[in-house]
Amino acid sequence: MTILTLIEHEQGAIDPQTLSMLTAARGLAQEQGWPIHAVLIGADVAGLADGLGDYGVTAVHLIEQDNLDAYAPAAWAACVVEVMGAEKPTAVIGTGTERSNEVMAHIAARADLPFAANCLEIQPDEDAWFVTRVRWGGTLREEARLYGSPKLLTIAALGIEPEPEPGGAPEIISVVPDLSDDDLLVRVVSRIEPEREGISLTDAPVVVSGGRGVGSAEGFAVLEELAGLLNGAVGCSRVVTNNGWRPHAEQVGQTGARVAPELYIACGISGASQHMSGCAGAKHILAINNDPEAPILMKADTAVIGDLHEVIPAIIAEIRK
Amino acid sequence: MDILVCIKRVPVTGAKVTLTADSQAIDATYLSFAPGPHEECAIEEAVQIVKKHGGKSTALTLGPAAAVEQLRYAASLGIDDLILLETETDWPPMPTARAIVAAVQAQEKPFDALLFGNESADAGGYQVGIRVAYALGMPVVTGVKKLAFEDGKAIAHRQTPNGWEIYEVPLPAVFTIKEGINVPRYPSIPGKLKAKKKPIQRITPEMGEVGLEKVRLVVPETEASDVNILGHGAAAAPQVVELLGELGLV
Ligand SMILES: Cc1cc2nc3c(=O)[nH]c(=O)nc-3n(C[C@H](O)[C@H](O)[C@H](O)COP(=O)(O)OP(=O)(O)OC[C@H]3O[C@@H](n4cnc5c(N)ncnc54)[C@H](O)[C@@H]3O)c2cc1C
Ligand SMILES: Nc1ncnc2c1ncn2[C@@H]1O[C@H](COP(=O)(O)O)[C@@H](O)[C@H]1O
Numbered sequence: 329m330t331i332l333t334l335i336e337h338e339q340g341a342i343d344p345q346t347l348s349m350l351t352a353a354r355g356l357a358q359e360q361g362w363p364i365h366a367v368l369i370g371a372d373v374a375g376l377a378d379g380l381g382d383y384g385v386t387a388v389h390l391i392e393q394d395n396l397d398a399y400a401p402a403a404w405a406a407c408v409v410e411v412m413g414a415e416k417p418t419a420v421i422g423t424g425t426e427r428s429n430e431v432m433a434h435i436a437a438r439a440d441l442p443f444a445a446n447c448l449e450i451q452p453d454e455d456a457w458f459v460t461r462v463r464w465g466g467t468l469r470e471e472a473r474l475y476g477s478p479k480l481l482t483i484a485a486l487g488i489e490p491e492p493e494p495g496g497a498p499e500i501i502s503v504v505p506d507l508s509d510d511d512l513l514v515r516v517v518s519r520i521e522p523e524r525e526g527i528s529l530t531d532a533p534v535v536v537s538g539g540r541g542v543g544s545a546e547g548f549a550v551l552e553e554l555a556g557l558l559n560g561a562v563g564c565s566r567v568v569t570n571n572g573w574r575p576h577a578e579q580v581g582q583t584g585a586r587v588a589p590e591l592y593i594a595c596g597i598s599g600a601s602q603h604m605s606g607c608a609g610a611k612h613i614l615a616i617n618n619d620p621e622a623p624i625l626m627k628a629d630t631a632v633i634g635d636l637h638e639v640i641p642a643i644i645a646e647i648r649k
Numbered sequence: 650m651d652i653l654v655c656i657k658r659v660p661v662t663g664a665k666v667t668l669t670a671d672s673q674a675i676d677a678t679y680l681s682f683a684p685g686p687h688e689e690c691a692i693e694e695a696v697q698i699v700k701k702h703g704g705k706s707t708a709l710t711l712g713p714a715a716a717v718e719q720l721r722y723a724a725s726l727g728i729d730d731l732i733l734l735e736t737e738t739d740w741p742p743m744p745t746a747r748a749i750v751a752a753v754q755a756q757e758k759p760f761d762a763l764l765f766g767n768e769s770a771d772a773g774g775y776q777v778g779i780r781v782a783y784a785l786g787m788p789v790v791t792g793v794k795k796l797a798f799e800d801g802k803a804i805a806h807r808q809t810p811n812g813w814e815i816y817e818v819p820l821p822a823v824f825t826i827k828e829g830i831n832v833p834r835y836p837s838i839p840g841k842l843k844a845k846k847k848p849i850q851r852i853t854p855e856m857g858e859v860g861l862e863k864v865r866l867v868v869p870e871t872e873a874s875d876v877n878i879l880g881h882g883a884a885a886a887p888q889v890v891e892l893l894g895e896l897g898l899v
Binding site for chain 2: 338339399401402426429430432433434436437438441442443444445446456458460462463464465466467468469470471472473474475476510513514515516517518519520521522530533534557558566569570572575576577579582583584590591598599600601602604611612614615623624625626627628629630631632633634635638639641642643645646647
């Protein structure tokens with residue numbers, strides 16, 4: 329009975345969300361008395377193995393090959409399926425990120441097994457495991473039975489604080505997978521560096537976000553000015569991107585970015601659940617809305633009732649004083 | 650280029666979500682329905698690909714008879730052919746993928762590209778497109794936010810926190826699309842009229858083994874916030890700046 333975990337890494341470091349997933353997986357493993365193994369895949373990744381001992385990992389299945397330097401989802405899945413064959417784990421667990429969800433779906437398709445994405449709670453049982461998973465981008469939960477063996481699932485790790493506990497270096501088990509050309513067909517062939525203009529939406533301490541109430545592309549000028557004064561970034565709702573007022577990269581919500589700033593200022597945004605799931609991590613939400621009945625008032629910490637085109641310039645003037 | 654786009658009918662919920670008495674679904678009594686946002690972009694992408702490269706676009710949905718509405722919506726935006734896989738209930742990912750695969754294989758002419766959403770809006774399983782790709786022996790690129798075709802291959806861009814990843818794959822292939830790849834158009838009146846008359850290919854699939862079985866849906870507890878109204882209109886500015894000060898932001 330082993331839990332096999334999938335380790336994500338980027339630019340020579342383990343993805344922080346993987347550490348959150350490992351923290352949750354360790355809790356589950358300790359409860360059940362099962363060891364945790366990890367699968368580590370890449371071209372130059374052996375150095376990452378030792379640190380995994382601090383997250384309860386006792387053995388690392390290391391797959392290190394030059395042709396795995398670039399991310400290739402099908403090849404990653406082939407590697408994991410190979411380890412599954414040798415190790416016969418009880419479960420294979422990844423992180424609820426785009427990448428792990430993709431690799432797990434590949435594993436599931438290859439092995440013809442069910443797969444539950446973005447689980448919040450996991451209760452092992454004889455046959456089917458009982459899981460609670462995220463649906464509607466966080467608006468709803470689903471309680472479900474997960475069949476198949478091994479169980480394939482990812483853990484929704486956002487919000488789980490990684491908790492290292494000093495542990496010994498794990499045993500290294502080198503694996504040489506049998507990869508076909510097809511497995512390496514879909515791989516990153518080149519990259520374009522991110523456009524770094526000012527502070528990014530996901531890192532900004534303040535997000536000044538606009539919705540339909542802003543009224544036009546030009547209307548965002550005051551939001552930009554306020555964001556600039558607060559060292560923040562501009563965000564927006566889906567109505568805004570659908571109207572072409574702002575680029576989709578600025579959209580907050582279920583099908584946009586997840587943000588967790590110190591302060592989220594929602595201007596002319598009604599507070600639809602699919603929008604709020606993107607800013608639920610904010611420490612403080614300030615709503616500026618001319619409708620005292622707007623649903624956002626049920627979710628905000630503070631609010632100003634009024635026309636944003638009057639309120640925001642007044643705030644800017646007050647800061648400048 | 651012959652393109653298939655797979656869309657799922659989902660309720661358009663507002664600020665508050667209520668469930669049906671048996672907790673199996675969202676209570677949609679007062680709600681309208683739409684394809685998921687990623688899938689709306691996949692429809693737009695299919696229409697644009699066919700406009701640029703010629704060929705034919707087909708939309709497919711697996712769902713209740715009422716999902717014809719979403720197929721007609723796709724047609725009103727310029728999709729040529731429509732396929733309904735009619736089911737009584739919401740199906741889990743494995744049977745959904747199997748039914749889509751069978752429907753694709755039953756078509757006279759193979760597709761050059763299959764478009765899916767990156768994840769469905771309601772279930773968020775992150776897998777149907779990938780399962781279909783494996784069953785059909787096609788490569789799959791997920792999370793695509795830019796797509797181009799040249800010389801029988803596709804160039805797909807995917808956005809990550811560390812910039813853009815670029816993939817090149819031979820056709821036929823599967824792509825799962827993310828919102829932001831384009832700005833979907835709105836239906837035109839002539840488009841709507843034309844869509845009404847489109848024939849629909851109807852198939853009734855068998856569900857088979859489920860793999861992941863929904864027990865019930867739950868609305869997560871959220872503490873009702875006690876919103877503090879700082880004031881009204883421009884006169885509230887000093888209170889806002891005071892708040893910014895308390896939060897250490899000015
Ligand atoms: C599957 C799915 C996924 C979705 N994903 C997202 C997502 O990622 N992000 C997202 O944002 N939405 C998403 N949506 C859409 C979401 O449901 C809402 O439709 C959208 O968030 C509403 O945008 P809004 O608040 O800007 O507009 P509205 O709901 O129209 O609200 C406008 C608000 O502005 C106020 N207002 C108007 N004029 C003024 C003024 N002059 N001054 C002050 N206030 C004013 C009004 O009182 C109102 O409260 C999704 C929907 C679905 C079905
Ligand atoms: N019932 C369905 N009918 C048609 N397409 C579907 C259905 N369910 C899922 N899909 C497609 O598969 C994608 C991924 O779904 P999921 O695996 O549930 O996240 C969706 O965005 C759709 O393109």
